[in-house]
Amino acid sequence: MTTPLRERALASRDATAAIAALDTTSKRRLLHRMADELAASATHVLDANERDMDAAKANGTSAAMLDRLVLDAPRIAKIVVAIRDVATLPDPVGVVTRRETRPNDLVVERVRIPLGVIAMIYEARPNVTADAAALCLMAGNAVILRGGSDALHSNTAIAEALQRALMAEGLPEATITLIDDTRRETMVELLQLTDVVDLAIPRGGEGLIRFVTEHARVPVIKHYKGVCHLYVDRAADPSMALRLLVDGKTSRPGVCNALETLLVHRDAAAVFLPTAIARLRELGVEIRGDDATRALVPDVASATDDDYAAEFLDLVIAVRVVDDLEAAIAHIRRYGSDHTEVIATQDEAAADRFVHALRSAVVMVNASSRFSDGGELGLGSEIGISTTRLHAYGPMGAEALTVERFVVRGTGQVRHP
């Protein structure tokens, strides 16, 4: 019999005190035990995954979706290593970020505490079950996991392994709660539990994220899409710009930090574009350009307005020649998704203007957009990339799962003596 959602959510809330109170050493030991238990359950998890795969295939699920769903021994080993990696992260909880003595001798500290209960809403990838649980727990939070129905057997097997570790460490099983009722109305109920859920993080396609935003009453941090731009300035080093373009577009086109649009200063276009387009084509990239691009490389297809707003997630790129830096900025402001933008330039003033004029989560000078990732930017691990300009903006690590509060110590001060 399934426990009703609210009852399970309240158990999750009750579990927050124990995990919030654990010291760093205990949390690390817990995570290693979670890794051990998952490694020991590999066969069981693979069996469960096979059931999910069989059902998915019978339902005519796409090859891309099946690839996200499937587990094998190396993938499980990777998940186990990822949990151990989280255990090496600095503990954000209890960190004193500021300390000030006020004129009346009150000592005011800002101290990081866990958020409380985090609801992860995700789709096919079963590794999220372990990744998200590990990071939430390291930051002292309880987690409610609501994965896709396609991955339910896999997610259940993984969550059960992790829960065995919780119990072995004397923690409530409800510190990690997997919602096995994957009906949409149950998800909506979860997203409206304002007295339980402190933050919901949806991870998946735009449809899921829009659905979560529509129905949530609890705070949501989301990432809609990554329409990442490379702007090749007049003062760019052409060979460096080409390297950034190739890496950004082709090293992994299906991810959110891949490039989707190339903007080129008109003074650089004649030299840069023919070579760049030829190289991209060798690598199988389809080019869609504006008239100026097509004047330089006549057989390029014509780019539409939709192309400039598109997250292709594929070997396709939109190209546009712009009059100057300001035109590049205006283009990105109009079509961008606030994810990641790159300028290639040797002109420091142009770089500074690009950085200051854009309010994207990550702005890069002479570096590949593919570095827009929690691991690459030094967060150690990542629970998602926020394009919500609140709380956390850009890659979110363990610290983004905490908040600063005030601790005040006095000697009997009163406001109206």
Add this chain to the structure above:
Amino acid sequence: MTTPLRERALASRDATAAIAALDTTSKRRLLHRMADELAASATHVLDANERDMDAAKANGTSAAMLDRLVLDAPRIAKIVVAIRDVATLPDPVGVVTRRETRPNDLVVERVRIPLGVIAMIYEARPNVTADAAALCLMAGNAVILRGGSDALHSNTAIAEALQRALMAEGLPEATITLIDDTRRETMVELLQLTDVVDLAIPRGGEGLIRFVTEHARVPVIKHYKGVCHLYVDRAADPSMALRLLVDGKTSRPGVCNALETLLVHRDAAAVFLPTAIARLRELGVEIRGDDATRALVPDVASATDDDYAAEFLDLVIAVRVVDDLEAAIAHIRRYGSDHTEVIATQDEAAADRFVHALRSAVVMVNASSRFSDGGELGLGSEIGISTTRLHAYGPMGAEALTVERFVVRGTGQVRHP
């Protein structure tokens, strides 16, 4: 003719670039000019306020509400000074909070940028129009103000004065937008403009805040209520505890950081409670206590469960004798509102346990709850107090109206060379 809401909101969004780009000196000059213009418009603002007051009186508005609504010359002078105070704050925009060089020599910085467009939703107090605008602008944001219909003439007169300062400084008038259509459906439309509004901050009664939370699709930071506790530990200094109690309960009972509940360790109760209750009664405070309290002071009224959850905002206090520190913590966890809690104790271990076990926004040791205020805690000015455990928790100053993003500088690094 009223401009339709969406058109005005888009103008606000378009205005964000100019205010975000202003340097500190220019923002300070702008704020002083806003103060000048408001001071110069005092007569006009007072006339407008008189119209609001006449209408409110004709509608039978309560005396408390009228007191919030009314302006006079000293109150306007106070608003003018408050704007100038905001101009003295440190500028949070552009602050580099962290800088790290990665193993591949990428330099990764976290830099504060404005949130963008902030929607303030408030009720009768016209000073919020100026206070909120000043703080939002100092943090580089555009602001959309939606005040109560009762204060519309006052708010309009204030906003027009501030907008004259904007125009004199060459900034778009839409940097400060006052919504003059105060119908609820227009507020709902505003709260669902996810492509414009980066943050909504409701300030007012619980009804308004619940309405905003119900209907918002944009992020909301809210403050429901302040059920603040003073726990008098066994190891408290009784005279200090009494000072904290009197200041917390009686110095301004109508505000959110006033005390609502007194918890007393049973070993301290016999000495502390009779004196404390007698003193509170001298000051006109009504006492509602549990059986143990009534055993010590027989003529105390009996406290109900509702009393322990109540934000009285009045000269009333709920009192309870608890078995020990853990019982005090359990009581606060059950009835508290995550706003502000105080422990009076000379026992450091007890203080530490109290601080760590509670996850309220502000936890104080031996200091009055009335210090739970942006100005008192060193934020300079305050746009509200968040009990949402996300982004900002506790008093929110200018910094809480910004977010950290990533700026990455490289020399051509790629992820898959």
